[in-house]
Amino acid sequence: MDDEFASAVAGFQAKMAQVAQVQAECAQLVATGWAQRRRVRVTVNADGIAVDIKFGAGVNELSYDEIAAAVTEASQQAVREIAERTRELVAPIAIDRGAAPSLDGLLGAIDSLREHLR
Known part of the structure; x- marks a missing residue:
């Protein structure tokens, strides 16, 4: 039972490390969108916040409403x-609900380990 518990703990720790890595990668994401035949460019960060807005050649041919719509x-x-x-x-790292242990199963394993350690 000790090996099974140690294996479960190691698996959990590995999954948490993987989750932390994915969170760090997601936080670094940036993306750029274009509109009005590439006359308007908006770059957003991982939170969807605009961090850079650029206007290219010919933007002066657009009305304010067209520029606003293009930024959007x-x-x-x-x-x-x-x-x-x-x-x-x-x-x-999505959780496979079918493969995840049930709460009852985990509690049973903890109780069993507790009895084993006494």
């Missing part, structure tokens, strides 16, 4: 890319 469109594109890349990073 480019931001939304970038946020969708962040969401997709986050899903891709998180997918390998």
Whole structure:
């Protein structure tokens, strides 16, 4: 039983290290969206916050409303890319509910280990 418990603890620790690594990678994500034939560029961070907005040649041909709509469109594109890349990073650590031990099973293993250690 000690080996089974130690193995479960080691597996849990490995999974938590993997989760921490994925969280760090997700926090570093940035994405860029474009609109109005690449005249408007918006870069967002992992939280979907615009960290850079650039206007290219020909932006002066756009009305203020068109520029505002283009900033919104480019931001939304970038946020969708962040969401997709986050899903891709998180997918390998998603919990397989069928393979995860039940709470009753874990409590039983702890009780058994406690009895074994007495």
